[in-house]
Amino acid sequence: MSRRHAVTTGYVLAIIALTLTVVPAGAERQTVSPTAAVTTLAALKPPPGMLAALQRDLGLTAAQAQTRLLNEARMTPVVPRLQRALGARFGGAWFRGTTAQNLVVATTSIADIPQILAAGAKAEVVTWPLAHLASIKKKLDQALPMRPIVASVRYVDAKTNRVVVLAPKPEAAETLVEGAGVDKAVVVVLPSNEQPRPLYDLVGGQTYYVGDTTRCSIGFPVFKGTQNGFITAGHCGKPGQTTTGFNRIAQGVFQASAFPTNDYAWVAVNANWTSKPAVDNGEGGTVPVVSAKVAVEGASVCRSGSTTDWHCGLIQQRDASVTYPQGNVFGLTRTNACAESGDSGGAFISVDQAQGIASGGSGDCSLGGTTYFQPIGPVLTAYDLSLQTTAGNPPAVSTGTCTGYQRESTGILASGQTAAQTPALGYQSIARGTHSGCLETNPGADFDLYLQKQTGSTWRNVAAAEGVNPLEQLAYTGPAGLYRYQVVSSSGFGPYTLGFNAP
Secondary structure (H helix, E strand, O other): OOOOOOOOOOOOOOOOOOOOOOOOOOOOOOOOHHHHHHHHOOOOOOOOOOHHHHHHHHOOOHHHHHHHHHHHHHHOOHHHHHHHHHHHHEEEEEEEEEOOOEEEEEOOOOOHHHHHHHHHHHHHOOOOHHHHHHHHHHHHHHHHHOOOOOOEEEEEOOOOOEEEEOOOHHHHHHHHHHOOOOOHHEEEEEEEEEEEEEEEOOOOOEEEEEOOEEEEEEEEEEEOOEEEEEEEEEHHHOOOOEEEEEOOOOEEEEEEOOEEEEEEEEEEEEOOOOOOOOEEEEOOOEEOOOOOOOOOEEEEEEEEEOOOOEEEEEEEEEEEEEEOOEEEEEEEEEEOOOOOOOOOOOEEEEEEEEEEEEEEEEEEEOOOEEEEEEHHHHHHHOOOEOOOOOOEEOOOOOOOOOOOOEEEEEEEOOOOEEEEEEOOEEEEEEOOEEEEEEEEOOOEEEEEEEEEEEEEOOEEEEEEEEEOOOEEEEEEEEHHHHHHHHEEEEOOEEEEEEEOOOO
């Protein structure tokens, strides 16, 4: 069953006023009192300035902004679990409604509907799985030229179950799409004057300078071993270039940089600078950085900058490809959080969860625009960095509960990554008995643990621990055979310790 929705390249920020309701994703309406909603949200503790910015930028009342954040926090953990359960049938997920009152999860099989509804989400049956759309977009990225620019942006739009191409000359783009050897039914070419460009002069958390003329923005403080630093946009500087801080005092040196293709870099700072797990909120205060759980499409996201201060919007699409004058950049996230010239490198954050660093965009904060950010996970993974968070520096696996087991395995995972135990071939159990495993990671990260048994040439899950706490434990009694443990990062990143006993 194919869906048809209207696709636009502009913004519709006039939001209809609603009475305060918290609507579970699996129900049409369920009204709760404003007092109950606010009391529940109090535990979430939105950072200072965020509620006010959501009201201004999304046209919400204070109650609606509070309810939106509550719904997003409540339903976000559902997505990675359903994605793993649906596997190749997964068609994407997004929030719908003024207050994110509905989480929609798409599948290519009608048989998955009961499972989706049972998780509290709404189900939508689509024609093509998300992985197929991503493969089509990859072919277009390779086929469409950088110059002349015939397609400034390409992205997968899960809500319409299509690959969208934004083009200044749609006829020329359609001709090239036909020649790319992809299924035209999957691709929608839309006319657009959007011409994204890198944004050099705006601050995310604080201003820093490269040389005498270039001004960029600190994204998020990070560390590598005992060395402190920060991540920022790759087009801001090259390895070896020095930086000075907002006060023009010597600050650091670019250690690595990637642009185009990617748009990220990291700067190591000297001992005069102290890294803080925080982002400037534009009102004289800061927003704490607790972790980096990936927000769902349709969730709210805020951006910090010195030119336009603190602005919020919605995450629109992921895995967007953008053609800048300097070349293509892939894997960006598209938002309608406005920015102006100079926003490059600045921080995007959802409540207290780091999302990424500003890359570029079009438009401004007077009339509205489109801004793209580089997701934070690939940056940290590329340079083996750790995010500075409120958990401390360096973050340590919390309590040591998973020590003292017969065997132990450790590692580091970024959000969405999977790792088998070391060694990956697993271990042989020669008799029936009980297997017990323990997984521990940092507060704020959601890692899951699976025990697998080899059947023929494949590994099959026989036990799972899928909670949301930093500690996961499981026990399984089974026959002799070859077993192994698998660790999956549903969201967040950091080190883990796996301890396990075998019969």
